[in-house]
Structures are given as C-alpha cells and as structure tokens.
Amino acid sequence: DAKTTQPPSMDCAEGRAANLPCNHSTISGNEYVYWYRQIHSQGPQYIIHGLKNNETNEMASLIITEDRKSSTLILPHATLRDTAVYYCIPFGNEKLTFGTGTRLTIIP
Amino acid sequence: KAGVTQTPRYLIKTRGQQVTLSCSPISGHRSVSWYQQTPGQGLQFLFEYFSETQRNKGNFPGRFSGRQFSNSRSEMNVSTLELGDSALYLCASSLWGGMADTQYFGPGTRLTVL
Numbered sequence: 001d002a003k004t005t006q007p008p009s010m011d012c013a014e015g016r017a018a019n020l021p022c023n024h025s026t027i028s029g030n031e032y033v034y035w036y037r038q039i040h041s042q043g044p045q046y047i048i049h050g051l052k053n054n055e056t057n058e059m060a061s062l063i064i065t066e067d068r069k070s071s072t073l074i075l076p077h078a079t080l081r082d083t084a085v086y087y088c089i090p091f092g093n094e095k096l097t098f099g100t101g102t103r104l105t106i107i108p
Numbered sequence: 109k110a111g112v113t114q115t116p117r118y119l120i121k122t123r124g125q126q127v128t129l130s131c132s133p134i135s136g137h138r139s140v141s142w143y144q145q146t147p148g149q150g151l152q153f154l155f156e157y158f159s160e161t162q163r164n165k166g167n168f169p170g171r172f173s174g175r176q177f178s179n180s181r182s183e184m185n186v187s188t189l190e191l192g193d194s195a196l197y198l199c200a201s202s203l204w205g206g207m208a209d210t211q212y213f214g215p216g217t218r219l220t221v222l
Contacts, residue, residue: 001191025174030207031208032208034208034210038157038212041196041216041218042158042215042216043112043198043200043213043214043215043216044198044200044213045213046210046211047212049208049210051194051208064204081132090206093164093207093210094140095153095164095166096141096143096200096211097153098150098151098152099150100150
C-alpha cells in the first residue's frame, strides 16, 4: 500500500478556503487518490476521489499534481461543520488504509 | 437512498462474552467491509465480504469473524471479548468492492468491554 504524509493539524478561518495537502510519492499507477473526513466519533464520510485529472464536486475540489506524487483537497468556503479529521488515501484494491490524517479546525 | 445502517449503536459487554454486530449496506451494494477504530491503532481493516464470501482479511485474530447473507446484510462476531476490543466498529459498503469502488461508511457501533 502506498504511504501518505499529511500535516497533523491545520487551522482555517471560517469562510476562507481550506487547502489540505497530501504527499503520496509511492502511489502506483492504478491507485486513485481518495479523501474522506471523520467528524468526532462518526463514520468516515466520503468527499472526493481522482486518478490523474483535477476533480470537483459539491463538497470540494481535488488537485492532483502531474506526477501524481501529491494532491491538495480544497474546501472553497469552510464552515464550522467542516471541522474534522481529513484522510488522504491511495486506493486501488479492496481495502482502505487510513493513516493519521489532518485535524482541520475551522476558526470562527 | 438510505445510507449504511449499523445496529446496535452502543454496546457494553464484559470480558469473555461474545458480541454480534449488524450492518445493512446501501441498497444495491454487494460488498461489505468491516473496520475497527481505536485511539491507539487508528482505523484498521478487518475483512470484506462479497456475495456471501470473505474475499479479503486483515491482520486480526480468529476471534473476529463475519458473514454475509444473500441480501448483502452482514454481521461480525467477536468471541471471548478482551478489554482491548473496546473500539468503534465501522461497516462500509460499495457496489462490487473492486478497483477504486467508493466505500460508504455507516455510523459505527461503539463497543465497550468492561
């Protein structure tokens, strides 16, 4: 399984864009980059995923570098409800391997 | 479409007992995976079922077992409970569990072993 490196914690002001980086330099060619978040004691929530191209949905945007060694999740207008632990996961086979993630705190 | 449901949401057991947790996947999803989450070990994969067959297994002792029914509902069982089994048990479902098939998680069952 590919290893990931994420900052352990980040703060973002409410209403601003939150940019969460992830390094996955050992990702293999057939692995997608998945992002999940987990609000305290709840099940992880799927956010977005991508393979090579940048992706956008109603929750977030995902920017993947051309060499696929890193990516950035962007929450365009962060709200207090976006406070959570965010996980970046290279995923190709049946199981998700969660790292320690980034604890994002939205500041009022 | 209803999400993944897990029952019960909370459970308290004592050492040596056994427990059965239930998971109902999203309608149409045939793959169900189970995960254990503890503060010390994080989120760890237990096993995955598809069409009533266990296809993938994590590194957990044989006390942890599971099964899947023909309607894709799944149960996991933990026998001879230990204090260290206290955790949040999460179930996730996906369409077929194949390459990059998005998994959707339930709310989890919080198990406390006394």
